[in-house]
Amino acid sequence: MAALMTETSQEGSAPSLASKPSPWRRVVVKLSGEALMGAHSHGLDMPTLTQIAADLSGAAALGVEVAVVVGGGNFFRGIAGADKGIERARADSIGMLATVMNALALEYAIEKQGKSARALSAVPMPSLCEPFSRQAALHHLGKGRIVVLAGGTGNPFFTTDTGAALRGAELSCDLIMKATQVDGVYSADPKRDPAATRYEQLTHDEAIAKNLAVMDTAAFALARENRIPIIVFSIREPGAICSALQGHGRYSLVSP
Ligand SMILES: Nc1ncnc2c1ncn2[C@@H]1O[C@H](COP(=O)(O)OP(=O)(O)OP(=O)(O)O)[C@@H](O)[C@H]1O
Numbered sequence: 396m397a398a399l400m401t402e403t404s405q406e407g408s409a410p411s412l413a414s415k416p417s418p419w420r421r422v423v424v425k426l427s428g429e430a431l432m433g434a435h436s437h438g439l440d441m442p443t444l445t446q447i448a449a450d451l452s453g454a455a456a457l458g459v460e461v462a463v464v465v466g467g468g469n470f471f472r473g474i475a476g477a478d479k480g481i482e483r484a485r486a487d488s489i490g491m492l493a494t495v496m497n498a499l500a501l502e503y504a505i506e507k508q509g510k511s512a513r514a515l516s517a518v519p520m521p522s523l524c525e526p527f528s529r530q531a532a533l534h535h536l537g538k539g540r541i542v543v544l545a546g547g548t549g550n551p552f553f554t555t556d557t558g559a560a561l562r563g564a565e566l567s568c569d570l571i572m573k574a575t576q577v578d579g580v581y582s583a584d585p586k587r588d589p590a591a592t593r594y595e596q597l598t599h600d601e602a603i604a605k606n607l608a609v610m611d612t613a614a615f616a617l618a619r620e621n622r623i624p625i626i627v628f629s630i631r632e633p634g635a636i637c638s639a640l641q642g643h644g645r646y647s648l649v650s651p
């Protein structure tokens with residue numbers, strides 16, 4: 396396990412995780428729904444799903460217990476539905492269903508890699524997958540299975556970022572890995588502001604105070620309260636999850 400915390404410097408200028416006193420034992424990966432659509436404008440791209448499933452399997456092979464909270468932005472976001480006139484709580488229900496679709500696809504793709512996986516949903520739908528419970532998740536993690544968590548928190552008016560922070564806390568994860576479209580936390584949304592500058596390291600307090608919207612405030616606050624560090628990195632790079640776990644690659648570290 397200590398091998399995960401390599402003493403070598405990273406390829407980029409991101410901060411070293413090598414100084415963390417204990418190695419990563421259990422992590423929660425927040426996987427953007429949009430990451431699953433590849434070059435398409437929505438939906439699932441099988442080669443991309445396969446690549447991410449291989450990366451997650453590789454992470455488990457490093458000896459890390461891996462839980463994945465999957466987003467739904469490739470299919471539906473509640474806020475977008477509300478903008479079109481759907482009552483927000485109802486729109487969020489549709490959004491949560493989107494995350495279940497992604498979780499089922501990801502569970503399948505991981506199993507195709509020869510790695511055992513279990514999808515657990517915060518919105519019970521037992522004919523499709525197991526309902527989420529802390530006990531069930533810990534049981535599967537203990538068996539070495541990759542746990543794919545669907546439905547976010549199970550409640551409207553939240554996002555899967557908050558779901559990841561919540562599951563990170565209740566499953567005693569020692570790291571939240573935000574696998575997204577950008578390679579770190581910026582001073583502003585880099586997709587909208589080309590002058591935005593990238594942080595190598597910052598605190599939860601700074602992320603909240605400066606309203607850095609790569610994750611929502613509730614997620615940053617929950618992680619801060621439970622003293623869980625977050626790394627933000629681009630999932631577009633093949634093997635990005637394994638690299639980040641080994642302290643390589645480009646990421647921003649958010650820590651207490
Ligand atoms: N300060 C910032 N630093 C970095 N990215 C930011 C910042 N502010 C906004 N963003 C945007 O946040 C996005 C990531 O969060 P977003 O919530 O959109 O996606 P997600 O939660 O990863 O996944 P999903 O596709 O499932 O909704 C980035 O792609 C980036 O454009």
Ligand SMILES: O=c1ccn([C@@H]2O[C@H](COP(=O)(O)O)[C@@H](O)[C@H]2O)c(=O)[nH]1
Pocket residue numbers: 428465466467468471472473474486487488489490491492493494546547548549550551552553554555556558
């Ligand atoms: O706890 C939650 C998590 C998610 N939702 C709804 O699902 C969509 C998709 O999730 P993303 O985090 O945006 O990928 C989200 O927009 C919400 O509508 C939810 O209601 N509760």
